[in-house]
Amino acid sequence: MTLATYFDYVIFPILIISVVLVMIRLYKGPQVVDRVIALDLIITIGIALITAYSIRSGESVLLDVAMIFALIAFLGTIAFSFYLDKQIKK
Amino acid sequence: MKHFLMNLLLSFIWVALTGSLYYSNFLFGYLMGFFILWIMNRQEADRRYFNRVPKTIGFIFYFLYEMIAANVQVAYDVITPKYFFKPGIIRYPLEATTDIEINLLSTMISMTPGTLILDISEDKKSLFIHVMYLRDRDRFIQQIKKGFEHKLLEILR
Amino acid sequence: MTDILTAIFSTIGALAILFASIGILRMPDFYLRLSVTVKASTLGVGLLLICAAFTFSDVSVTTKAMAIIFFLILTAPVAAHMIGKTAYHTGVAIWKGTIIDELKDFYEKKAPDGDENPEQQP
Numbered sequence: 001m002t003l004a005t006y007f008d009y010v011i012f013p014i015l016i017i018s019v020v021l022v023m024i025r026l027y028k029g030p031q032v033v034d035r036v037i038a039l040d041l042i043i044t045i046g047i048a049l050i051t052a053y054s055i056r057s058g059e060s061v062l063l064d065v066a067m068i069f070a071l072i073a074f075l076g077t078i079a080f081s082f083y084l085d086k087q088i089k090k
Numbered sequence: 091m092k093h094f095l096m097n098l099l100l101s102f103i104w105v106a107l108t109g110s111l112y113y114s115n116f117l118f119g120y121l122m123g124f125f126i127l128w129i130m131n132r133q134e135a136d137r138r139y140f141n142r143v144p145k146t147i148g149f150i151f152y153f154l155y156e157m158i159a160a161n162v163q164v165a166y167d168v169i170t171p172k173y174f175f176k177p178g179i180i181r182y183p184l185e186a187t188t189d190i191e192i193n194l195l196s197t198m199i200s201m202t203p204g205t206l207i208l209d210i211s212e213d214k215k216s217l218f219i220h221v222m223y224l225r226d227r228d229r230f231i232q233q234i235k236k237g238f239e240h241k242l243l244e245i246l247r
Numbered sequence: 248m249t250d251i252l253t254a255i256f257s258t259i260g261a262l263a264i265l266f267a268s269i270g271i272l273r274m275p276d277f278y279l280r281l282s283v284t285v286k287a288s289t290l291g292v293g294l295l296l297i298c299a300a301f302t303f304s305d306v307s308v309t310t311k312a313m314a315i316i317f318f319l320i321l322t323a324p325v326a327a328h329m330i331g332k333t334a335y336h337t338g339v340a341i342w343k344g345t346i347i348d349e350l351k352d353f354y355e356k357k358a359p360d361g362d363e364n365p366e367q368q369p
Contacts, residue, residue: 002250003250003253003254006254007257010258010261011258011261014261014262014264014265015261015265017265017268018264018265018267018268018269019268021268021269021271021272022268022271022272024272025271025272025280031277031334031337031339033277033330033333033334033337033339034277034280036330037271037277037280037284037285037330038271040284040326041267041268041271041284044288044289044292045264045268045288047292047315048260048261048264048288048291048292048295051292051296051298052257052261052295054299055253055257055295055298055299055302058302060299060305060308060311063299063308063311063312063315064311066296066315067311067315067318070315070318070319070322071318073326074322074323074325074326077326077329077330078325078326078329080330081326081329081330081332081333084333084337085332085333085336088336088337111306112304112306113306113309157286157290158290161263161286161287161290164270164283164286164287165262165263165266165287168266168269168270168273168274168283169266169269173275175279177278177279177342178347178348179341179347179348179351180347196324196328197320197321197324200285200286200323200324200327200328201286201289201320201323201324203282203283203287204282205282206278206281206285206327206328207324207327207328207331208278208328208331208332209332209335220278220282222279222282224347227347
């Protein structure tokens with residue numbers, strides 16, 4: 001069994017099942033903050049998927065995209081918490 | 091600080107001489123430069139750098155061990171249907187004073203699963219930590235003080 | 248050899264991410280969800296990036312992977328702290344099994360004169 005088939009049949013299904021599970025929480029989430037962390041986790045799993053795909057296909061260029069994703073996830077969470085905080089203070 | 095720059099210079103010289111730019115080669119050059127500097131400076135008074143480097147490496151391994159152990163515990167708790175945890179928010183008195191020490195300490199505490207920084211008091215004297223497995227409050231505070239804070243302050247001061 | 252190491256590390260990383268997503272689905276309150284999620288997912292992504300650094304064994308790729316890991320470790324606790332603090336201010340309920348809450352005493356001590364919790368004054 002080569003590494004590519006192992007990635008195809010084991011790693012990608014695990015990651016995709018986790019995305020689906022987090023999607024349920026994103027749909028259900030009782031408060032806004034639950035949805036914010038669910039979105040953050042989805043972006044983090046996206047970074048993991050991009051990394052796994054770049055290992056599987058041997059294209060290291062895709063890691064740049066992962067870096068930008070890591071930046072944007074952080075900014076998104078910070079912006080959400082900033083505006084939620086501002087909303088209460090008013 | 092002076093010793094650290096000299097060590098870095100020595101490792102760059104090693105990389106340039108061997109001509110292969112890999113991280114393993116760089117690390118090997120760094121260790122060799124550290125050894126040479128250690129031999130050369132045995133008589134000098136200022137030997138703090140040579141105590142700091144092994145302590146830093148030990149601290150990194152200790153941190154990785156703590157992180158993996160706590161992760162295994164949390165993962166076991168997540169997949170078994172019964173909840174074992176007793177969460178609680180406790181006040182933790184800080185010994186670290188400057189901003190960088192508090193920042194590093196809170197990053198370390200937040201990165202180990204099961205503990206999470208929720209807030210810091212305005213006079214920077216105490217942290218509020220959300221703990222997942224709170225058996226005994228005083229013992230937990232002692233554990234973090236002995237484990238993380240003292241080791242971190244030994245390196246930084 | 249590299250393939251076996253890559254397979255083991257990536258399996259552990261993917262399982263860590265799976266545990267994080269099961270945890271976010273079935274933990275009873277927000278703080279526990281946050282507490283489980285952020286670290287396990289950071290560990291998983293870090294392990295996968297270490298795999299990428301192993302597989303390519305190129306200086307530029309290793310540097311990129313190290314930069315991403317460093318960035319994640321630097322920013323994940325900050326984001327968790329911000330969103331946790333906001334949730335506490337918004338009044339997100341704590342699970343009923345929580346044994347002590349010392350932050351509540353702190354806020355009640357701090358804000359008796361303000362109008363932050365008006366239900367305190369009868």
